[in-house]
Amino acid sequence: MNKLFxxxxxxxxxxxxxxxxxxxxxxxxxxxxVHFPEEKTPQSFRFRxxxxxxxxxxxxxxxIGCKLCEAVCPALAxxxxxxxxxxxxxxxxxxxxxxxxxxxCGFCEEACPVDAIxxxxxxxxxxxxxxxxxxxxxxxxxxxxKYEAQIAKDRADDSAYR
Amino acid sequence: MxxxxxxxxxxxxxxxxxxxxxxxxxxxxxxxxxxxxxxxxIVAPLMIGxxxxxxxxRKILAYMQVRVGPNRVGYYGLLQPIxxxxxxxxxxxxxxxxxxxxxFAISPVIVLAPALAAWSVVPFSNGMVLANINAGLLxxxxxxxxxxxGVIIAGWASNSKYAFLGAxxxxxxxxxxxxxxxxxxxxxxxxxxxxxxxxxVNGQQTNAGLFGWYFVPLFPMxxxxxxxxxxxxxxxxxxxxxxxxxxxxGFHVEYSGMGxxxxxxxxxxxxxxxxxxxxLFFLGGWLNPFHGWGVIGVYTDMVPGxxxxxxxxxFILFMFLWFRATFPRYRYDQLMRLGWKIxxxxxxxxxxxxxxxxxxxxxxxxxxxx
Numbered sequence: 448m449n450k451l452f453x454x455x456x457x458x459x460x461x462x463x464x465x466x467x468x469x470x471x472x473x474x475x476x477x478x479x480x481v482h483f484p485e486e487k488t489p490q491s492f493r494f495r496x497x498x499x500x501x502x503x504x505x506x507x508x509x510x511i512g513c514k515l516c517e518a519v520c521p522a523l524a525x526x527x528x529x530x531x532x533x534x535x536x537x538x539x540x541x542x543x544x545x546x547x548x549x550x551x552c553g554f555c556e557e558a559c560p561v562d563a564i565x566x567x568x569x570x571x572x573x574x575x576x577x578x579x580x581x582x583x584x585x586x587x588x589x590x591x592x593k594y595e596a597q598i599a600k601d602r603a604d605d606s607a608y609r
Numbered sequence: 610m611x612x613x614x615x616x617x618x619x620x621x622x623x624x625x626x627x628x629x630x631x632x633x634x635x636x637x638x639x640x641x642x643x644x645x646x647x648x649x650x651i652v653a654p655l656m657i658g659x660x661x662x663x664x665x666x667r668k669i670l671a672y673m674q675v676r677v678g679p680n681r682v683g684y685y686g687l688l689q690p691i692x693x694x695x696x697x698x699x700x701x702x703x704x705x706x707x708x709x710x711x712x713f714a715i716s717p718v719i720v721l722a723p724a725l726a727a728w729s730v731v732p733f734s735n736g737m738v739l740a741n742i743n744a745g746l747l748x749x750x751x752x753x754x755x756x757x758x759g760v761i762i763a764g765w766a767s768n769s770k771y772a773f774l775g776a777x778x779x780x781x782x783x784x785x786x787x788x789x790x791x792x793x794x795x796x797x798x799x800x801x802x803x804x805x806x807x808x809x810v811n812g813q814q815t816n817a818g819l820f821g822w823y824f825v826p827l828f829p830m831x832x833x834x835x836x837x838x839x840x841x842x843x844x845x846x847x848x849x850x851x852x853x854x855x856x857x858x859g860f861h862v863e864y865s866g867m868g869x870x871x872x873x874x875x876x877x878x879x880x881x882x883x884x885x886x887x888x889l890f891f892l893g894g895w896l897n898p899f900h901g902w903g904v905i906g907v908y909t910d911m912v913p914g915x916x917x918x919x920x921x922x923x924f925i926l927f928m929f930l931w932f933r934a935t936f937p938r939y940r941y942d943q944l945m946r947l948g949w950k951i952x953x954x955x956x957x958x959x960x961x962x963x964x965x966x967x968x969x970x971x972x973x974x975x976x977x978x979x
Contacts, residue, residue, distance in 0.1 A: 460832070463936065470673045470935040480677040 490568050492601040495553045497569040498544050498582065499591035499598060501562060509563035512539045516555035516564050524548035525555060542584035567594050611643055647739050651728050659877040660690035666930050673934035700866035705768055712766035717871035719759030724878040727752040731885050732807045734895045734914035745806040746794060749886060756879065757783040760860050767863035775859025778941060779850030783841055785948035790837035792956035793830040796963045797823055797890045800974060810894035816901030822893035826974050831891040833956055838883035842876060844929055846936035847944060884925035892921045
């Protein structure tokens with residue numbers, strides 16, 4: 448009897464019709480698409496986007512050239528050269544991040560003892576020719592200078608959870 | 610129609626007093642010219658239909674998947690198919706170096722040409738047909754089955770394992786599903802007692818409106834024909850020939866640019882053809898579904914038959930897209946099992962049932978002509 452019922456059901460295409468009813472219903476459902484350039488999804492303050500180098504309030508760059516980020520970077524995307532300055536502190540002469548290699552894991556940010564290298568919320572950037580995505584120290588500092596207010600606010604918000 | 614066109618040209622050329630001269634040149638070739646005009650009148654809307662069917666497909670699939678679909682090119686993305694067409698035209702034609710160049714070039718044509726040729730016998734309204742031949746149904750069957758050669762040749766000539774596997778699958782599938790399709794049409798043939806497509810539709814003209822159409826007595830055959838039609842055109846859920854997740858794109862994996870576009874055109878022209886044929890055989894073609902239903906019937910009879918025909922075709926084509934949005938792809942052995950072990954025996958039995966039924970007084974579908 449069960450078997451007969453099964454055959455009748457499969458010849459009536461019952462399950463197929465049920466599936467079609469479902470998709471038919473969803474056809475009139477509101478679409479959940481975010482129309483990207485016009486609309487944007489909210490971001491976390493832990494968002495890991497484009498890198499930036501920060502400065503102290505007095506304009507001195509934070510990075511002390513400890514190379515912890517270079518050591519921790521799993522993609523080997525960071526390249527640092529340092530020298531001792533006249534005032535006895537150690538600073539970088541080169542600080543390059545190859546964004547093509549970078550996997551945006553955020554380890555550099557975690558490793559940094561002075562919060563110098565950070566990842567910002569910026570994710571809509573591009574390079575037009577080869578090498579455009581090889582960010583040097585000057586470019587990173589420029590990003591940091593431009594977005595310092597946002598970066599500082601994100602760090603402050605995040606500190607409550609640490 | 611033909612007379613009016615000739616009259617118009619006669620009036621136009623008589624403005625210059627040249628009609629006799631012009632007609633003496635044109636008259637011998639006139640039947641050819643007129644046929645060409647009719648062919649263009651069928652093929653041009655068909656090509657536009659194919660273009661916008663791809664748009665409809667993307668939009669409807671998107672809506673069923675709670676997305677938006679193409680909406681960047683023109684209002685609501687309406688120029689998207691044109692942008693796609695231009696892109697395909699300007700793309701580089703890549704010919705695999707170890708391929709058979711001649712067969713590689715000719716196979717898209719073999720796929721597309723029969724898909725277009727079959728339209729020559731499809732009536733769009735009463736008498737609105739390019740070639741009203743008596744063996745129209747046979748012509749359709751033979752034309753739609755030529756397409757499979759294009760698929761096989763494409764897969765063979767590409768000299769690529771994925772293309773070859775896709776072609777093998779496609780060939781086996783199309784040959785298997787041709788049988789239930791043919792048997793379903795035998796039932797229509799029995800009911801209509803004619804192979805002329807215009808006669809088949811006119812045989813469905815009764816005072817019962819849509820209940821007089823053959824999908825009522827032949828309902829299982831309607832379903833079978835439609836399933837076989839979906840399988841014939843290699844559409845989801847029977848698209849193992851393309852099987853994106855297994856064999857990339859199947860038989861046309863090595864094609865680029867216009868070669869690929871021709872396969873695409875052929876596939877979609879075939880889909881629209883199946884939509885048109887299902888309409889003609891089972892859904893009363895250009896007939897008014899409310900004919901003979903009192904006042905509604907009288908008013909809806911004023912709608913031209915072409916509108917009904919196209920409306921029914923849109924409905925069938927929408928079902929194609931609905932299937933694609935709903936059903937996962939059949940596994941290859943399941944597909945073969947459905948074709949050979951379920952559809953073919955089922956249709957065979959139903960042919961006998963219909964033939965027997967027609968001998969009894971309970972068959973009322975051919976008696977109430979009107």
